Amino acid sequence: MLRGAPLVFVLITCVCAQGVDNAPPELDAPPGRLFRLDPVEIGFERVLELEPGKMFTVQTVSMKPPVFEILNFLSDSECDRIRHIALEEGLDNSTVAEDPQTRFTATQGLDETQQVTQDKDDQILRMFEEFDWSQDGLLDAREVRDILPPERNAFMSLRDIHELFADLGIDRNSDGFLDLDEYKVTSEADIRDWMQKKMNSDKTRVTRESKQVWLSQNDAQDVVLRSLRERVIALTRLPRTLIKGSELLQVVKYSVGGHYHAHYDSEDINSDMPCHHSTIDYDEQNDDLFLRKHRLCRYITILYYLNDVDDGGKTAFPLADNETINDDELNENSDTIYDLSHHCKDAKLIVEPVKGKAVMWYNHRLDETGWLGELDMFALHGGCDVHSGTKWIANNWINVDNVREKQEQYQKKLESEVDLEFYDENEMRIEVENEYVKNVNDDVTKSAILNAENADVTRSKLKTEEPRNVHANDEL
Ligand SMILES: [Ca+2]
Numbered sequence: 001m002l003r004g005a006p007l008v009f010v011l012i013t014c015v016c017a018q019g020v021d022n023a024p025p026e027l028d029a030p031p032g033r034l035f036r037l038d039p040v041e042i043g044f045e046r047v048l049e050l051e052p053g054k055m056f057t058v059q060t061v062s063m064k065p066p067v068f069e070i071l072n073f074l075s076d077s078e079c080d081r082i083r084h085i086a087l088e089e090g091l092d093n094s095t096v097a098e099d100p101q102t103r104f105t106a107t108q109g110l111d112e113t114q115q116v117t118q119d120k121d122d123q124i125l126r127m128f129e130e131f132d133w134s135q136d137g138l139l140d141a142r143e144v145r146d147i148l149p150p151e152r153n154a155f156m157s158l159r160d161i162h163e164l165f166a167d168l169g170i171d172r173n174s175d176g177f178l179d180l181d182e183y184k185v186t187s188e189a190d191i192r193d194w195m196q197k198k199m200n201s202d203k204t205r206v207t208r209e210s211k212q213v214w215l216s217q218n219d220a221q222d223v224v225l226r227s228l229r230e231r232v233i234a235l236t237r238l239p240r241t242l243i244k245g246s247e248l249l250q251v252v253k254y255s256v257g258g259h260y261h262a263h264y265d266s267e268d269i270n271s272d273m274p275c276h277h278s279t280i281d282y283d284e285q286n287d288d289l290f291l292r293k294h295r296l297c298r299y300i301t302i303l304y305y306l307n308d309v310d311d312g313g314k315t316a317f318p319l320a321d322n323e324t325i326n327d328d329e330l331n332e333n334s335d336t337i338y339d340l341s342h343h344c345k346d347a348k349l350i351v352e353p354v355k356g357k358a359v360m361w362y363n364h365r366l367d368e369t370g371w372l373g374e375l376d377m378f379a380l381h382g383g384c385d386v387h388s389g390t391k392w393i394a395n396n397w398i399n400v401d402n403v404r405e406k407q408e409q410y411q412k413k414l415e416s417e418v419d420l421e422f423y424d425e426n427e428m429r430i431e432v433e434n435e436y437v438k439n440v441n442d443d444v445t446k447s448a449i450l451n452a453e454n455a456d457v458t459r460s461k462l463k464t465e466e467p468r469n470v471h472a473n474d475e476l
């Protein structure tokens, strides 16, 4: 944490993972309310027993949103093991949610001399008026940025938009705005090509530059992944089925230049779209499409650093503990606030990546009934550029539907399902992995990871190969 921490108060409490009833009364959430760790004040430390006999120090580093750091939440060998599993599974390029809507004319090469039908003209005018937020009859750089084709993971500053105007010659009278006639003849295909070229030549113009894989933590999975989940249940003090019904563990690898510009992990609850996680007719085959029609409902984020980064790779919260959030100020300073490739150091809270450290924060406030409330606008955050080395992190998102009945219904369904269905096919693997953990030798694990990285592993091994291939240290 890069911030002058005030006096540190240490409160020794015992929250026993196996006996939540023993916890001090001030930490209990009344029935039907979501538990929320009280940040108390910046620098505040509480020592919690999250595993029998094992104490963890949870330090408050921000009040708005409540952000906590826990050093050594994962041991070195646990970090190595998770990276190892991620490599075995194979990492894919990370993406951001796509929006297929067309905002510019789809007809390439359309110009003023061509006849457009009245219908088409009306439609273009309606779109133009919709996009012209300030209703001045012109689209300024900010208004244009809002309607850029968004599906290419692009991150464009206002300066980039002016460059786009100039390169494509679409701002014909060079006044810095697009009027209706200029907008009409602007081709979306040309903009896409321009954006792609820009992103190819400058990685900081990509919203998210990393690789990732999703790992299940169900009862049949690796013992390290399962015990991590137990620790999360003890830390968040939320019902077991709520944690089990949350998203898979996401493991992310950033190489040099890798980053994720400032964003929110969750979404506005005042939306017509249902939550993604608790929708029961989930269509796995069409995940991308499905996600477009649903929203992310993530009460908590817990981020783990799985290695030490040589240089860079900090986690930044540009607005943490800001006095207020003012939309005009946000718009005015958007290039500074969101662009973590160039403005990491300007963030209000910067968390250093340290192997084994966990950072936990609440993305939502609670409403008056103690249930999931408004998105906390202060929870804006992202990953700054890695300058040297690689950065490995993992994310656990704890999902809660703001419609209480839907969350309850979802958990009830989970309770009725037996999590042991995978045991048969994986029984052998579990035995082998338990053995692996007993014998774990950091040097061997590290060299296995190094070899796998050098081979640029993208195969899916755990799913297809015999359990004995999961690790290479039988001879130990
Ligand atoms: Ca305007």
Ligand SMILES: [Ca+2]
Residues within 6 Å of the ligand: 171, 172, 173, 174, 175, 176, 177, 178, 179, 182
């Ligand atoms: Ca113009």
